[in-house]
Amino acid sequence: MIIDSQVHAYEANTAKRPWYSVPNWPAHVTGEEMVAAMDEVGVDGAIFISAFSLYRFDASYAVEAQRAHPGRFAIVKPVDPDNPDVADVVAEWKQTPGAVGIRIMLTKESGWAPGHPGLDRIARAAISHDFPVNLHCWDNLDNGIALIDRHPDTRFILDHLGILQPRVPPAPPEASQWSPWAALPKVLELAKRPNAVIKVSGACTLSKEPYPFADIWDPLARVFDAWGIDRCLWGTDWTRAAAVVGYAQATEPFRLTSRLSESERALLMGGACAKAYGWKPGKDAG
Numbered sequence: 001m002i003i004d005s006q007v008h009a010y011e012a013n014t015a016k017r018p019w020y021s022v023p024n025w026p027a028h029v030t031g032e033e034m035v036a037a038m039d040e041v042g043v044d045g046a047i048f049i050s051a052f053s054l055y056r057f058d059a060s061y062a063v064e065a066q067r068a069h070p071g072r073f074a075i076v077k078p079v080d081p082d083n084p085d086v087a088d089v090v091a092e093w094k095q096t097p098g099a100v101g102i103r104i105m106l107t108k109e110s111g112w113a114p115g116h117p118g119l120d121r122i123a124r125a126a127i128s129h130d131f132p133v134n135l136h137c138w139d140n141l142d143n144g145i146a147l148i149d150r151h152p153d154t155r156f157i158l159d160h161l162g163i164l165q166p167r168v169p170p171a172p173p174e175a176s177q178w179s180p181w182a183a184l185p186k187v188l189e190l191a192k193r194p195n196a197v198i199k200v201s202g203a204c205t206l207s208k209e210p211y212p213f214a215d216i217w218d219p220l221a222r223v224f225d226a227w228g229i230d231r232c233l234w235g236t237d238w239t240r241a242a243a244v245v246g247y248a249q250a251t252e253p254f255r256l257t258s259r260l261s262e263s264e265r266a267l268l269m270g271g272a273c274a275k276a277y278g279w280k281p282g283k284d285a286g
Contacts, residue, residue, distance in 0.1 A: 001270040003281060004046035004251075005235035006159065006201040009034040009065055010054050017061060019054040024167055029239045031065030035072055037238070037247040041255075045281025047235070047273065048073040049134065052105050057083075059093075066098035074100040074279040076134055081118025090125035100277040101157070102126060103134040106144055114146040123151040132157050132276060134199075138164045141186050148193050156196040157276055160237060161223065162187045165205045169244050173208045180206040181219045191226040197276050198227050200268065201235030204253060205244040212253040221259065229264045233273040 012028040013019040029037075031048075038046060048066060050059035059077035066073045077093050079086055079102045093099050104122060106112060112119060126133045132155040137144030141162050148156050163183050170176060190196060203220060207213035224232055236250035254260070254269055274280045 001266075001274070001280065002043045002045075002255075003270045003273040004038065004043050004238075005157075005199050005233035005273045005276075006049055006237045007034055007046045007235070008049055008051040008054075008237075008239050010051050010061060010239075013054075017055070020056050021053050023053050023240075024243045025053075025239050026242055029242075031068055031073070034065075034238075035069055038072070041248050041251045043251065044270070045072050045074070045279075047076060047100065047277060047279075049076045049103060050078060052078045052103070052136075053240075063096060063098075070098060071282050074098050074277060076101040076103050078103040078105055079122055081112050081116050081122060083118065086118055087121050087125040087128075090122065090129055090131065094129040094131065099131075100279045101132045101134055103136065103159075104147075106135060106137040106140055106147065108140045110140075112143075114143055114150050119147060120151075123147075123154040126154050130278075131155075132197075134159055136160070138162055138183075141183055141190075145186070145190055145193075148190070148196050152193075152195055154195060155276075156193075157233070158187075158190065158196055158198045160202050161198060161200060161206075162190065163206065165202045165237075165241070167240070167243060170205075170208050176208065180208070184219055184222065188222060188226040191223075191228075191231075197231040197233060197272065198223065199233045199235050201233070202237035202241050202250075204250050205237070205241050211245075211249050212256070216253075217257065217259045224264075224268075229267045230272050230275075232268050233276060234269045235273075 050062040062075040066075045136159040204213045
């Protein structure tokens with residue numbers, strides 16, 4: 001069983017469902033196209049994160065795609081801390097078929113600090129409705145850690161290793177001073193929080209080497225050691241990462257590496273995700 005912990009599918013940018021912004025993503029990757037990409041490499045199911053860059057807090061396309069493919073997708077919706085009725089939004093989302101979590105976009109540009117009352121409402125509502133909170137704070141890790149510590153009874157899933165990832169292919173080592181793993185010590189320290197698990201999503205975008213991205217494995221080994229492989233969730237972060245790696249390129253290094261045992265691979269590429277979200281793919285999964 002292979003579960004991708006982070007994918008984004010979406011329609012083309014039209015008046016029917018206009019995009020909020022236009023990132024360097026493919027012009028469209030519909031639910032059908034995402035399933036086809038998964039089928040090509042044997043991925044059984046995926047956690048479909050409604051694309052905040054395109055649709056903000058509107059998860060209607062994710063709902064449509066999950067309805068069309070209930071055995072392949074579970075869905076996660078970004079929620080708005082500035083909405084005074086956000087707890088009601090979470091309660092309504094809990095009743096949505098296939099819904100398995102909510103997401104907070106705690107980036108620097110959001111301006112939200114850990115003491116924001118809306119963040120507290122979301123964290124409490126997540127407990128009430130038994131949802132994990134997906135936390136996107138890759139350029140704002142200190143505030144992310146503070147939020148996790150502020151709510152020790154809320155389950156958090158740290159997106160994208162907590163590490164800022166490129167949207168274009170990185171320059172080779174001799175041409176770049178960029179240090180992709182600079183935040184790793186804080187990420188390792190965060191592993192001490194028992195109410196958090198971590199997505200190993202988009203990891204291939206942190207490589208300065210061509211496919212199969214051999215230089216990611218030493219830092220990832222430190223993540224696995226600190227967090228425990230049973231708290232690590234593999235994911236492609238496709239299509240956000242599409243300008244850097246293709247879907248197969250983001251999958252095969254994990255399936256083929258000798259750095260993982262078969263039992264470790266089973267946890268990383270499916271078992272840990274199924275446990276964190278309480279969901280497994282299958283025809284009755286919806």
